[in-house]
Amino acid sequence: MGWKRYLEKNSIKLMLLGALAAVIGVAIAGGGIAYADKTSFCSSCHSMQYVAATWQVSNHRQFTCGDCHLPQENIVEKMIVKNQTGMHDTYHEFLRDYPDTIRLSAKGRAIVERNCLRCHAHTVANTFMSTGGQSCTKCHRGMIHNQIVVKEGIRVE
Template identity: 85%
Template structure:
């Protein structure tokens, strides 16, 4: 049988198979993205267990790690940052050379600041913070994760 005739005869079946495969692929990718945003995923690393514990005790425990630590403006930027930070964190987790005190990077701090303002815009608009250039985390640094010093994933007393 010739390919041309086969494609003409079975084109609808091939299109349906392609659409089904795309739907399954999107569902798997979407589920993976949603799972990777959860605290259970983030805290699966030894170095993040204590950070997750302090978050669990905070008044922001209803939010995922990604709600605060990843850009929310568009999915492309969110996924790029998630991949960059995931590779960075996995590298240091694998080598077990994470610092005693886990600190957010300058880029990460800017993302957190934007997300603070995204959620708290109404509250901030009536304060000196509304003029811009201020830092939420300067005053509220220990609000979510406490003031933590961690050695190999365990808090240091």
């Protein structure tokens, strides 16, 4: 009879310890996700320094990289794309084989287009763009990442 009481006490302790470990794990994962969603994280790579500098002088500097470049419809899709993009970027950053001008992939462009329309739907509602099939980035590419930047007396275009 004594061993049953011991087993019950240990079971409760193990369940509480498991719950505590789960809470700590979720907090660490959430903190990591929040940190990786910051522009300072994205711009920490050498290849993204110019992109970050042009973004800093744009009218969209209040938004993070993920606000425009990651899906916002649901968290699962956002995390999948964030992981795919992160692995791709880390691979090319490690090899130092990024081109001088970084271009969006077709998938990346579609995500950016959806996010443009998510924020600017009211702006395009009564224009020819409301019919669909139009490209925001075709005409407005330079609004965010193609600005002239003057840093430390050097003009970068």
